């Protein structure tokens with residue numbers, strides 16, 4: 001079973017980007033962790049990143065059409081703005097798990113609204129890279 005791990009804008013800069021908030025691990029480091037853990041629990045992961053909203057919409061459709069077991073989605077700032085992502089999640093059968101490195105509820109007011117969270121199966125936030133690993137465990141049990 002395959003789990004898509006989709007990452008939105010600015011997450012390509014992870015490791016250098018506001019390390020006091022997001023830490024020093026890069027997205028490649030997180031991909032390595034996830035691949036190791038996926039192997040242990042009998043899953044495979046397809047990890048992607050884009051700065052473009054429509055790519056994330058297309059990949060959600062692709063995950064659904066391809067029969068993915070789940071999608072782990074860190075939509076970055078699109079979390080707080082994108083009705084298109086909200087609607088894409090609603091439109092597909094594959095369960096979507098929202099993840100964040102930081103806990104948006106502890107941060108600025110504009111991060112408290114999540115259009116992704118309104119449509120997702122559930123949310124894991126605030127645990128740094130571990131958020132992704134926890135989401136993979138959740139995906140395995142769905």
Ligand code: DQA
Pocket residue numbers: 009010011074075076077078079099100101102103104111
């Ligand atoms: C983030 C939180 C978002 O508010 C922010 O725009 C990001 C990263 C996180 O993983 O903590 O880009 O999704």
